[in-house]
Structures are given as C-alpha cells and as structure tokens.
Amino acid sequence: MSGKKGEKKLYYHGLKEQKKLDVSRLKYLSILLSVIGVAVLLVAAQSAQAPLVRVSDVYGNYLMNYAVVRINGTVVTVPYVSQTGGKLGITFTVDDGTGQIDVRVYSPLADEMIRKGLVPFPGDEVTAEVQLRVRETYTYSMLQYLDGLHFRSKLYSEKPPLVKSLNANMSNTYVAVEGIITDFSNVSSGYLLTVDTGDSLVSVLVPRVLLVFNNLSVKVGDTIYAPGIVYLYKGTSPEIVVRNLTQLAVTPIEEAPVVPIGEAPNYPGMVLAVEGSIAGITYENGRYALTLTDGGNYLDALVPREVLANLNPFNASSESTVRVAGRMGDDGRLVAAYLEAVKPVKTEFKPIGVLTLDMRGSIVAVKGNIEEVDRIGSNLKLVIDDGTGRLDVFVPSATLAELSNETKAQLKVGLGVEVGGYLELYRGKLEVVVYTGEGIRALGEPLPPEEIELPKVTAGQLADYEGQLVDFAGSIEGLTYANGTYYLTVDGVKASLPREALLNLNPLEAGTGSPVVIRGLVAGDNLVKGENITVEVPIAPIPLKPDEVTVDMEGQLVAVVGKVTDVANLSGNLKIVVGNLPVFVPRSTANELTYVPAKGDLVQIGGYVEIYRDEPEVVLFNPASIEKLEASGPTEGTVSDLKTATEPLLLTVTWDSIAYQKPDYVITFHDPTGSATLLAERSLLPNPLNAGTGSTLRVIADPLSGRITGLNVTRAKPSPILRTGSIGLSMKGKTVAINGTVSSVAIIGSNLKLTVDDGSGEIAVFIPGGANVSVSKGQTVHLAGYVDEYRDEPEIIVYDLSAIEVERPSGTGEIEEVTVAELSKATGRVNLTVTWDGLGYENGAYYMAIHDSTGSTKLKVARTLLPDPREAGTGSTLRITYDTSAGEVVSITVVEAVPAEELRTGDVTLDLLGTTVVVEGTVKDVYTGSTFVKLTIDDGSGELVIFIPKSVAGDLSFTEGQTVRIAGYVAEYKGTVEVIPYRGDCIEVR
Known part of the structure; x- marks a missing residue:
C-alpha cells in the first residue's frame, strides 16, 4: 500500500481521528524549565546563611579547609595593614571565647572597607562570614565580601570622657586624653605618640589603617586631643587607639603664646612659651633641667633629651636667646616639649685648662686629642687633652646612637675630636656631657700641636696671677698626700696634682731638685691647682739602701735598691718589703703595675717617704717607678x-x-x-x-x-687517656686526659664546671677562668688536667684552656626555621627569630619570654647563654636555636640589640617585671645569705633591692657606702621589687 491508504491506523474503529501533535517544541520547554530551576536554586543558596561555628571547632580542622562559615566574637587586636606590590591588606583578630582567629581582607575589598569606615577595632562585637584556610600550624580566614561583616556593636562615643591617665581596668572603654606630645615614633602599626597630660604620660596609637588615604601632621611639642579605645598592648600596657581621625585635634607647638619668664609660673596647666638665655643645664630623673633667665628672673624648664638635642652646642652658646614651649607645671617649672634658638650666639672653643667649677651648667666647646676611650654600660666616656689639661667627656647612649658609624670608628686614642655640650661635675671632676649627636665632630687625625701662650711665673709672682691659668716654674722639694689629693712642693709652694698628671713624674729619673713646670690655676700665693706637670731637666736621685731611709726624709723623693723579702696584698693595696723597709703601693697604682715583684727579687723602687706608725715607708705612686734588676744567671x-x-x-x-x-x-x-x-x-x-x-x-x-x-x-709524656668512671682519689695530683659527653654545664663566677661521662661513669671537671669557653650539653669534649678532691669526690682541674677541645656534633642538614606558633609541633633543633619580652627564674631554671607575629611563649635557657643586658636587653631581636627534645635553648644570636634602659632606683616598679634594666646607687644595707647576697641601694630617688645569687657574685664583696652599678632583670619577692643580675660582669663596684 502507498500513501494514506497504506498507513496503519492507531485508533480504534469508530473513533474520530485526532489532530497530530508537534513534539519538537518540548525540548525548548524543558531547557527553559531547567534554567528557571537553577536560578531558583541559586537565589535560595544566596539567601541561605553560612553556619555559625566556634573557633575552637574549626581551628586546625583540615576538614574545614575552604569552608564558608560565620564567626561571632570580639575584635581583640589593632587592625594590621600590609601593602605588597601596591595591593592593600588588612588583618584583625576575633575572639569568640573559645579561641582566636585572624580575619584577612585583601584589595580591592580592603580599600573599600577603609573608605567606608568599616574597619573593626578592638572591643567591637562583630559577625563575620568568612572562608577558612587551615594550615599545618596556623588557621586563618578571609572576608570575601563586605556585606559578610556585621557590627553587632561598635566601641565608640561622640563625647568620650576626658581622662588624665590610663590603667588596665579601662580596657575596652572609649575615652579621650589631651596634652602635649613628648615623643613620636613612626612604627609598623602606625604613629605611636607619648602624651603628657600633666598628671602622667599616656601612649596614643594612630593606626596605620587610618593613614592609608589620609595625611596627619603631628610632631613632638604639639598639643593633641585624642579620643579612642583603651587597648592593652601585650595584654598589660594600656594605650589609646584612635579609630576616627575626624575626632582628632592637633594644635602646633609654634602657636603657643609667649609669656615673660617672671609671669610664666602664674599660669599652671597652660601651654605657653618663654624666651631667655641659658643660665644652666643639669640632668634630673631622665630629663634635662634647663634654667632660663631674662637678666632678672629665672625659670626652670624640664626638657626631654630629644628636644634639647635640637640645640646645637657649637652654634648656640649659653649667651643665645632661646624659646622654650610646653605646659606650665604646678611646681613653677615648665614641662617643655619644644626648643628653638631664636637669636643664636656661636660657641667659642675654650682651652680645657680655663674651665672652672663656676662654669658648671654652661654650654662649652672644646677640642683635643683622645687619650682614653671606655664603654660604661651602653654609654661612652672619652678623656681628651688639648695641652692645657685633660677633660672627661660623657656621651650618653641616646647620643651615641645618633652618631654615624664613620664618626664612631674615628673615636680612637690618638685622634682629634671637637666636643660641644654642657659642663657637669661628676665625682669631684668637671666633665662635658654631650646631649646631642651634633655635639661630636671626629677629626680623623691628631690635632696639630698648638702652643698656648700662658704666663710663665715663679713662686714670688703667684700673688699677681690669682684666679688665672699659668705655667708655674720651680724646683721639686717634696711630695705629700692628703684628703685624696697629691701635693708637690715646688720652691715652697704647694701644687695639687691629679694622679694622672703625676704619672709624668718618675722619681727614678727625676728626684729632688729637678726643675719642673706646672700648668694650673693660681688659687693663692702658696697654692696652685695643677692640671699637668712637665719635667724640664730631670735630676736622677742617688739610690739608697733600705736602712738609709729615715724619718727625717719625710716628704722627700727617694730611690731604693734592695732584695724583696715579703709581698702582701692588703685589700687591693700591695705591701712590698725591701730588706727591712716597707714600700706601700696604693690600689690605683697596684692595678697598673706591669711587674709585681716576688720574694727574692732584686729591685729598684722610687717614691716619696711617709711616716707610718713612727717608722719610715716609701709610697710608690707611679707604676713605672719599680724595676727588677738582673741578678746573675742560674x-x-x-x-x-x-x-x-x-x-x-x-x-x-x-x-x-x-x-x-x-x-x-x-x-x-x-x-x-x-x-x-x-x-x-x-x-x-x-x-x-x-x-x-x-x-x-x-x-x-x-x-x-x-x-x-x-x-x-x-x-714529654702526654697525660694518659682514662675512662671517666675509673678516675679515683688515689690519682690525686696526677694529670689525666678523658674523652666524653658533657651532661651538665654550669658557670661559677668566671669559672666553668662540667660533668663528663664516657659511659663508664660521671666525673666533674672544673675549668678556672673558663666561663667564656663555648661548650654545651650533649657535646663531646677531649680534655686534660690534674685530679683533685672536691667534697670527697675526684674532680679534674683543667688549668690550661688550650687543654680542652670541643667536638661539634656532625650536622644532619640545615636547621628548620619555625615560628612561635609552630614550635609546639616542631621536632629536633629549630631556629626562631623573636623579640625578647622578659626573663624570669622558676623551679631552678631561667626562662625567657619571647614573641613573634604568630604568638608568644617561654623558653628554658641556661644563664650562660643570656646576652649582656647592657648591650642587648629585653626588646632586642634574637635568633634562637632551640632543642625541642631537651626543651631548652641551645644558642642565642643578637640580631638587633636594644640596650637595657638605665633607670633611677626609685623608678623601678612592679610594672617592669621581667624587663632588663641598669641601675646605679649607693649601698645602704648588705645582707648575706647562704646562697645569695641582698643589697639595698639608693641614688636619691628611692631605695631598691638588688638580689645577687652567689653563683653570679663570685668573689665580689660588698660594704655599706660603696657605689654599685647593676644590670639585670626586674623581679618580685613578696610584693617587693628587686633587680637580679645574671652575669658577674654586670656587677660593677666603684
């Protein structure tokens, strides 16, 4: 069949044939329905909230990596800003009560957060929808859209209460301070200001997050109104964190009204300026007291060093007119924050020899060649000489830090230097205090010799030159000592001389009758205050036998030849007996002797005759005036x-x-x-x-x-190598050698004590003077010494430091670098780069408190590894190698040194627990326990207890009236603050 006639009928007989459907359109309908379904699902997903989680449940949970969650909590850190490659980043930390987690915001979201004022600050209650990042030792989160951050409450007030001081109980409150800025630092977290409110100093932080798109002009001396959040820095130190620049108000110090000096005390609490010339400068409790005068009135201004440093001592002498601005105190003194020379008068260089006590406090400029360079803690002391005299130059640590490395390198003995500063009296001697780095000019070469023409006078002419610097000429008649001063008698006139100058007189070469010239200040017709002495024509004395020295020779210079029959140390002084004649060597001279005679030596000694217990003795005052005479060979x-x-x-x-x-x-x-x-x-x-x-x-x-x-x-017969466990007291006095592993290390004063074991048993090893030998627990040593007895047990004494060889353990690859947060999961030896926060002593061991950007912790450390706090104290950046298996520090390298702060004794408080400090004072009380010595010292600002373990004190002894300088850490015992030194070389007894 063909055509319709051939089609098969798909309906029953008798039913009407249905219209055909076009199913090709169904596919478009299905696609449309799919798109609509996806859109509905997307809208539903977006409207659904991320789950609310606890920090403790997600921190370190790898299953939550990349998960989007919500966190409710309180912001506990100041927002940290980073800018890398032009991209902005913000980090803040949220604490929900179960833990803390960092929230990071990256550009361009960070830019939008700042511009819209949506940055969280400490104390804010927030809900943040974030995506988690879970790493091996660190979990953080990222804010991915701004609507994901909601403020449940903000710590803020339009009219915050005005406070004069802060305390820890104010944490997470919104307050304001008003005062003068006395210190300004541009730190990584922003602008850190110190504000003097009149009652106290308050720290104010303008976070860098506020400065990203805004400019803020502020400097020391300005008056500031600063509202913000009270935040506990490092959990203990309260500071104000500004959260809104529009609330901040700054009044430049230059706008302070000028008030006459005589009227300024009538305006207590007012910020004002005064003008006058400098009547004097002294140092007082961490600040400089600057006395100004207008010719009839005087006013004291307390000036921080940073402000005084603006006054260049070479360009502005005491005759200059200066303007000082600050807040007028209730005590009639101006608390200054700004200083400017409005009519500077250049400072003229003066000869050292014309500087007198009545010039104390004035600004002077001198130049000379450096004769001594000494580091005193973190400070520097120079002694310079210009031919007219010697002068001490004190360079505080803050000034030293301002000098370039090139200048420091040229501050060497023999090179010239120009110095500007103010004159001060220290321990009875004038010194120049250099208060600014601009006050030192290193010349890099010696000063050329310059003839300074002074009147050359004789004994009969002195009365005409009273109060003047002269060259006094005459012949030596004798030498005496009284009340701490040497007096050389020249032609009937007494000339006082410092011991340093008297060293130019060697009585073995120049005796009685030798013509000399003494440069000094004429104090009267029979007294010259000498600065130095020159022997013009030395007349050598005739050597005497010991029994030829008699009481009639008192005060005369003599030379004695004989054989030493006794030598004794008398508390640092020496007593040498030549034949039957006692020779006294004062401590200052004894410390400089290059030759100390022994009993039986044939010697020649020069000095002056003194009567002691009705018998003559010779006093040796010059360390060069003792010689050993060669006897016949053996x-x-x-x-x-x-x-x-x-x-x-x-x-x-x-x-x-x-x-x-x-x-x-x-x-x-x-x-x-x-x-x-x-x-x-x-x-x-x-x-x-x-x-x-x-x-x-x-x-x-x-x-x-x-x-x-x-x-x-x-x-040579080398010492036999023995097993450590086989050495007994029967070998006492014999030398032995051992190979073994160090199981303990202890420093006792300047000595080192080890315990060594080669598997056969332990043996104690004592190394005199070995405190600086680099050896640590676990190392292998090869050493030799003699066997001695200590507490009924054998001990090896290594008397030669070259007889100890330390074998370094073979390396196992590069030591891993970790952070503090990663330390708990680290194994083996690791390196950390951290900031040193504090030091403490617990359960017989020292612990360092340290931190880095990831967290903080305490590490057990041997006392021998701790750095010298005078060079690197708390606050220093350290690189530490830590053995996680042993749980102790292996080595410490100082990366960036912060010297311990020098404080007055009365300023050391419990707020400084664990902090390293340097203090100096007079010993008021000494208590000696079985294992410690406890001192009470005072520098005039208040008493302070110094606790010294005997393992640190070594052979040092202390008595009331001594002056001690101590570097150590602040500790507490039953509510009393103490400073504890942990190194013997940090105890200086003066």
Whole structure:
C-alpha cells in the first residue's frame, strides 16, 4: 500500500481521528524549565546563611579547609595593614571565647572597607562570614565580601570622657586624653605618640589603617586631643587607639603664646612659651633641667633629651636667646616639649685648662686629642687633652646612637675630636656631657700641636696671677698626700696634682731638685691647682739602701735598691718589703703595675717617704717607678742543692704531681738526689694534653723565694687517656686526659664546671677562668688536667684552656626555621627569630619570654647563654636555636640589640617585671645569705633591692657606702621589687 491508504491506523474503529501533535517544541520547554530551576536554586543558596561555628571547632580542622562559615566574637587586636606590590591588606583578630582567629581582607575589598569606615577595632562585637584556610600550624580566614561583616556593636562615643591617665581596668572603654606630645615614633602599626597630660604620660596609637588615604601632621611639642579605645598592648600596657581621625585635634607647638619668664609660673596647666638665655643645664630623673633667665628672673624648664638635642652646642652658646614651649607645671617649672634658638650666639672653643667649677651648667666647646676611650654600660666616656689639661667627656647612649658609624670608628686614642655640650661635675671632676649627636665632630687625625701662650711665673709672682691659668716654674722639694689629693712642693709652694698628671713624674729619673713646670690655676700665693706637670731637666736621685731611709726624709723623693723579702696584698693595696723597709703601693697604682715583684727579687723602687706608725715607708705612686734588676744567671745543680743554695739553680727533674695554692700552683718533682716542691705561675705550666706528670722538665728554681721562674719540657709524656668512671682519689695530683659527653654545664663566677661521662661513669671537671669557653650539653669534649678532691669526690682541674677541645656534633642538614606558633609541633633543633619580652627564674631554671607575629611563649635557657643586658636587653631581636627534645635553648644570636634602659632606683616598679634594666646607687644595707647576697641601694630617688645569687657574685664583696652599678632583670619577692643580675660582669663596684 502507498500513501494514506497504506498507513496503519492507531485508533480504534469508530473513533474520530485526532489532530497530530508537534513534539519538537518540548525540548525548548524543558531547557527553559531547567534554567528557571537553577536560578531558583541559586537565589535560595544566596539567601541561605553560612553556619555559625566556634573557633575552637574549626581551628586546625583540615576538614574545614575552604569552608564558608560565620564567626561571632570580639575584635581583640589593632587592625594590621600590609601593602605588597601596591595591593592593600588588612588583618584583625576575633575572639569568640573559645579561641582566636585572624580575619584577612585583601584589595580591592580592603580599600573599600577603609573608605567606608568599616574597619573593626578592638572591643567591637562583630559577625563575620568568612572562608577558612587551615594550615599545618596556623588557621586563618578571609572576608570575601563586605556585606559578610556585621557590627553587632561598635566601641565608640561622640563625647568620650576626658581622662588624665590610663590603667588596665579601662580596657575596652572609649575615652579621650589631651596634652602635649613628648615623643613620636613612626612604627609598623602606625604613629605611636607619648602624651603628657600633666598628671602622667599616656601612649596614643594612630593606626596605620587610618593613614592609608589620609595625611596627619603631628610632631613632638604639639598639643593633641585624642579620643579612642583603651587597648592593652601585650595584654598589660594600656594605650589609646584612635579609630576616627575626624575626632582628632592637633594644635602646633609654634602657636603657643609667649609669656615673660617672671609671669610664666602664674599660669599652671597652660601651654605657653618663654624666651631667655641659658643660665644652666643639669640632668634630673631622665630629663634635662634647663634654667632660663631674662637678666632678672629665672625659670626652670624640664626638657626631654630629644628636644634639647635640637640645640646645637657649637652654634648656640649659653649667651643665645632661646624659646622654650610646653605646659606650665604646678611646681613653677615648665614641662617643655619644644626648643628653638631664636637669636643664636656661636660657641667659642675654650682651652680645657680655663674651665672652672663656676662654669658648671654652661654650654662649652672644646677640642683635643683622645687619650682614653671606655664603654660604661651602653654609654661612652672619652678623656681628651688639648695641652692645657685633660677633660672627661660623657656621651650618653641616646647620643651615641645618633652618631654615624664613620664618626664612631674615628673615636680612637690618638685622634682629634671637637666636643660641644654642657659642663657637669661628676665625682669631684668637671666633665662635658654631650646631649646631642651634633655635639661630636671626629677629626680623623691628631690635632696639630698648638702652643698656648700662658704666663710663665715663679713662686714670688703667684700673688699677681690669682684666679688665672699659668705655667708655674720651680724646683721639686717634696711630695705629700692628703684628703685624696697629691701635693708637690715646688720652691715652697704647694701644687695639687691629679694622679694622672703625676704619672709624668718618675722619681727614678727625676728626684729632688729637678726643675719642673706646672700648668694650673693660681688659687693663692702658696697654692696652685695643677692640671699637668712637665719635667724640664730631670735630676736622677742617688739610690739608697733600705736602712738609709729615715724619718727625717719625710716628704722627700727617694730611690731604693734592695732584695724583696715579703709581698702582701692588703685589700687591693700591695705591701712590698725591701730588706727591712716597707714600700706601700696604693690600689690605683697596684692595678697598673706591669711587674709585681716576688720574694727574692732584686729591685729598684722610687717614691716619696711617709711616716707610718713612727717608722719610715716609701709610697710608690707611679707604676713605672719599680724595676727588677738582673741578678746573675742560674747555675747547674741538683734537687739536693736547693737546701743550701742562695742563687737560682738550673735543674733537670721528673714531674711528680701538681696542686693549687692560691694564686699559684704547687709543683712536686724529683731527680736521683731527692724530691722537692716549689711554686709556679700557671703561665709556666705545659699543656697537659701534650706533657703531663711523668714528663722530664728543665726548670729554673729560686731557693730564696721557693719558686720556679722558668720551665721547659725536655721529654714529654702526654697525660694518659682514662675512662671517666675509673678516675679515683688515689690519682690525686696526677694529670689525666678523658674523652666524653658533657651532661651538665654550669658557670661559677668566671669559672666553668662540667660533668663528663664516657659511659663508664660521671666525673666533674672544673675549668678556672673558663666561663667564656663555648661548650654545651650533649657535646663531646677531649680534655686534660690534674685530679683533685672536691667534697670527697675526684674532680679534674683543667688549668690550661688550650687543654680542652670541643667536638661539634656532625650536622644532619640545615636547621628548620619555625615560628612561635609552630614550635609546639616542631621536632629536633629549630631556629626562631623573636623579640625578647622578659626573663624570669622558676623551679631552678631561667626562662625567657619571647614573641613573634604568630604568638608568644617561654623558653628554658641556661644563664650562660643570656646576652649582656647592657648591650642587648629585653626588646632586642634574637635568633634562637632551640632543642625541642631537651626543651631548652641551645644558642642565642643578637640580631638587633636594644640596650637595657638605665633607670633611677626609685623608678623601678612592679610594672617592669621581667624587663632588663641598669641601675646605679649607693649601698645602704648588705645582707648575706647562704646562697645569695641582698643589697639595698639608693641614688636619691628611692631605695631598691638588688638580689645577687652567689653563683653570679663570685668573689665580689660588698660594704655599706660603696657605689654599685647593676644590670639585670626586674623581679618580685613578696610584693617587693628587686633587680637580679645574671652575669658577674654586670656587677660593677666603684
């Protein structure tokens, strides 16, 4: 069939045929329905909220990585701004009570957040919809759209209460302060200001997030009104964090009204300016007291060093007219924050010799060649000489920090320097205090010799030159000492001389009758205050025998030749007996001796005669006026000859044993004729690794002094290497060597004590003077020394530092660098770069509090590893190698040093717990316990307790009236604040 007739009918017979449907349109309908369905699902998804989670449930949960969640909590950090490659980033931290998590916002969302004023600040209650990022040791989140951040409450007020001070109880309140800016720092988190409210100093932070699209002009001296949130920096220190620049008001210091000096005290609390010349400068409790005068009235202004530093001492002398601005205090003194020389008068250079006590406090300029350079803590002291006299120059640490490296490198002995500052009196001597880096000019070469023409006068002419600097000429008649001063009698006139100047007079070369010239200030017709002395024609004295010195020679310069019969140390002074004549060497001279005679030495000594207990004695005041005279050389002999010999003997002996007899060592030896024991200096002893007991020695023995004066090894016998557990008291006095692993390290004063074990048993090792030997627990050592007894147990004494070899452990690859947050999961040895926050002592160990950007913690550390706080204290950036297995610090490297702050004793409070400080004061009380010494010191600002462990104090002794300078950390004992030094070299007794 064909056509319609051939089609099969798809309906029953009798039914009407239906119209055909076009099903091709159904596919378009289905596509439309699918699109509509997806759109509905998308709208539904967008309107659905992400789940609200707790930080503790998601932190470190890898299953939540990339999850979108909501977090409710309080903002607990100041927003941190980063700008990398022109892209802006903001980070703030939210605490929901179960934990804390960082929320990051990236550009361009961060830009929009700042422009719309939607940046969260501490104390704000927020809900944030974020996407999580879970890393191995750190979990953070990202805000992906601005509507995902909702403020449930903002810490803000249009009219915040005005406060004068802050305390920790004000945390998360909105307040305002008004006062003068006394310090300004551009730190990573923004502008950090110190504001003096009149009652206290308040820290104000203008966060960098507010400065991204805004400019803020502010400086020291300006008056500021600053509202904001009270935030506890590091959890303890309250500061105001500004959240709205439109509320901030700054009044430049230049706009302060000028008030006459005589009227200024009538305006307490007012910000004002005064003008006048400088009547004096002194240092007072961390600030400088600047006295101004208008010719009839005087006014004191307390000026921070940073402000005083604006006054260049070379360009503005005390005769200059200066303007000082600040807040007038209730005590009639101006608390200054701004200083300017409005009519500067250039400072003229003066000879050092014309500087007098009545010039104290005035600005001076001097120049000279450097004779001494000393570091005193973090400060620098120079001694300069211009030919007219010597002068101390004190450079505080803040000034030193302003000097360029080139200038510092040229501050060397022998080079010239120009100095500007104010004159101060310190311990009875004038010194120049350089209060600004502009006050030092290093010349890089010695000053050319300049003839300073001073009147040359004789004894009969002195009355005509009273009060003037002169060159006084005459002949030496004698020398005396009274009340801390030396007096040289010249032609009947007494000339006082500092000991440093008197060193130019050597009585072995220039005795009585020698013509001299003394440069000094004429104080009267019979007194010259001398600065230095020049011997024009030395007349050598005739040497005397000891019994030729009599009481009739009191005050005369003499030279004595004889043999030393006794030497004794009297609390730092020396007493030398030559024949039967006592020679007294004061401590100051004894400390400078390059040769200290021994009993039996033939010597020549020069000094002046003094009467002591009705008998004559010679006082040696110049360390160069003692000489050892050569006796005849040693003769060959035997040990048996020692009993009758009077001259040195040359012996060939076998070394039997060694022991210590302070300050020398006792050497026992023998030859075929007998045995003997003599004393020897440590420097003469051979390295026991190479030559120990049993070696054949060639020695020079002095039978009169009982000492070995020379020693050579002719046949070396190395110390035997023994097992540590086999060494017993039967070996006492014998030298031995060991190889083993260090199981403990302790520093005792300047000494080092180890415990070493090679697996057979432990042995104690004591290393005199070995505190600086670099050895740590776990290292392998090879060493040699002699066996001694300590508390009924054997101990090895290593008397030669070259007899200890430390083997470094073989490396296992580069040490991993970790953050504080990653430390808890780290293994082995790791490196951290951190900021040192504090130091404490717990359960017999020291702990350092440290932090980095990821967190904070405490690390156990050996006292020997701690840096010198005078150079690098708390606040310093350190690189620490930490052994996670042992749970202790292995090594410390200072990356960026912050010296410990020097404080008055009365300014050390419990707020500084753990902080390193430097203090100086007079000892008021001394208490000695079984393991410690406790001092009470005072510098006039209040008493302070110094707690010194005996392991730190070493051999130091303390008495009331001493001046001590201590560097250590602040601690607390039963509510009393203490400073505890942890290094022996940080205890200076003056």
